[in-house]
Amino acid sequence: MAEGKTLVGVDIGATSVKVCQLKETRKGLGLVRLGFVPLERQTIVDRHVMNASALVEALQRAFSEGKIRDRDVALSVSGQSVISRKITVPIMTTQELDEQIQWEAENHIPFDIKDVNVDYEILRRRPEAGQMDLLLVAAKRDEINDYVNIARQAKLKPLVVDIDAFTVQNLFEYNRGLPPDQTFAIINVGATQASINIVARGASAFTRDIANGGNYLTEQIARQASASWEQAEELKLQASQPGAPVPAEVAQTLEAVCDTIAAEIQRSLDFFLATSGEDRISRIYLTGGTANLPQLGAAIGRRARVSVEVIQPTERIGIEAKEVNAELLRQRGPQLCVALGLAMRRSKEQRR
Ligand SMILES: Nc1ncnc2c1ncn2[C@@H]1O[C@H](COP(=O)(O)OP(=O)(O)OP(=O)(O)O)[C@@H](O)[C@H]1O
Ligand SMILES: [Mg+2]
Numbered sequence: 001m002a003e004g005k006t007l008v009g010v011d012i013g014a015t016s017v018k019v020c021q022l023k024e025t026r027k028g029l030g031l032v033r034l035g036f037v038p039l040e041r042q043t044i045v046d047r048h049v050m051n052a053s054a055l056v057e058a059l060q061r062a063f064s065e066g067k068i069r070d071r072d073v074a075l076s077v078s079g080q081s082v083i084s085r086k087i088t089v090p091i092m093t094t095q096e097l098d099e100q101i102q103w104e105a106e107n108h109i110p111f112d113i114k115d116v117n118v119d120y121e122i123l124r125r126r127p128e129a130g131q132m133d134l135l136l137v138a139a140k141r142d143e144i145n146d147y148v149n150i151a152r153q154a155k156l157k158p159l160v161v162d163i164d165a166f167t168v169q170n171l172f173e174y175n176r177g178l179p180p181d182q183t184f185a186i187i188n189v190g191a192t193q194a195s196i197n198i199v200a201r202g203a204s205a206f207t208r209d210i211a212n213g214g215n216y217l218t219e220q221i222a223r224q225a226s227a228s229w230e231q232a233e234e235l236k237l238q239a240s241q242p243g244a245p246v247p248a249e250v251a252q253t254l255e256a257v258c259d260t261i262a263a264e265i266q267r268s269l270d271f272f273l274a275t276s277g278e279d280r281i282s283r284i285y286l287t288g289g290t291a292n293l294p295q296l297g298a299a300i301g302r303r304a305r306v307s308v309e310v311i312q313p314t315e316r317i318g319i320e321a322k323e324v325n326a327e328l329l330r331q332r333g334p335q336l337c338v339a340l341g342l343a344m345r346r347s348k349e350q351r352r
Helices: 052-065 094-109 141-153 165-176 214-225 231-238 247-276 296-304 325-341
Strands: 003-006 008-012 016-025 029-040 072-077 081-089 116-126 131-139 159-164 186-191 194-200 203-210 282-285 307-310 346-348
Touching: 003 231, 008 052, 008 141, 008 165, 008 325, 016 052, 016 325, 029 052, 029 325, 052 141, 072 141, 072 165, 072 325, 081 094, 081 203, 094 116, 094 131, 116 141, 116 203, 131 141, 131 307, 141 159, 159 165, 159 325, 165 186, 165 194, 165 203, 165 282, 165 325, 186 247, 194 247, 203 247, 214 247, 231 247, 231 346, 247 296, 282 296, 282 325, 296 307
Parallel strands: 008 072, 072 159, 186 282, 282 307
Antiparallel strands: 003 346, 008 016, 016 029, 081 131, 116 131, 186 194, 194 203
């Protein structure tokens, strides 16, 4: 599996561009480069790139500030235009499967098959039942092309396109492994969306992205406190610091909105439990910028009745170069998980 060199992980989010580069060392993977460039608010709206030149410039700046010379990158897409499903098919060779997969996708993916790119991973072969389990993934080609074109305009060479939910799982697997006897959820909560990934028997069993995240909190604080967006964002960041003085109404708004987000997440967890045959989710791990807000983890924990932990991405990844901005890594750890997961992808990978 581990062939070729690692790619530069490029996470294009609604509020910022994050880039990471890892290298193989004797002790395992080490972080050698890191870049972070905030985006103006209207650059990307509802996952659509509204200001291509601003985004191209941000990408270039992330590479130059991070002192990254390599141009081979892994990107990710996410949101409502990406779908994954666990399906069961009769046992067949990989070659047969490659021929058959479009047809399988047509039966399982609620998009017009002409508009999507389809990929799959074999989760388990069960010769005794004559069946195999696959993870089928479909992403709308428009969105992939948008991001790939932007990357090319920034003089980058995209070799891999992943989805947010899986990149975070990759990182988690590297740090902690995927215990085969546990069913747990990893949820990346950004500014405009939350990507839910439920891992069961050591593989992803369900993903869903919901269109809700940190921006909704800022919006509601702005409305409640009659504050500007910037002031509301500042109040929110303050409120994430333990013990910081926060006006009571802001604290209340945060509690209420976190509970709304938690309720929406819980609906997905309940759907999974009702349809998968699994009886419980034992733990929830959070990544993404909004994971920094303790109120969100608490709200999710209350709804799901399990413990919630925020992932610090570099548990097993050392800092290997003086160019890495350690302060950035410390401040923005949870926000860098998608980029770090992408940076684990390689230029040559083989299908399992
Ligand atoms: N300390 C903090 N407390 C609360 N919220 C925070 C904190 N740090 C960052 N955020 C919020 O996290 C969000 C940005 O996180 P992230 O970088 O993961 O999102 P993104 O990738 O830009 O967006 P998306 O994934 O929706 O495209 C913003 O809403 C920001 O306000
Ligand atoms: Mg994101």
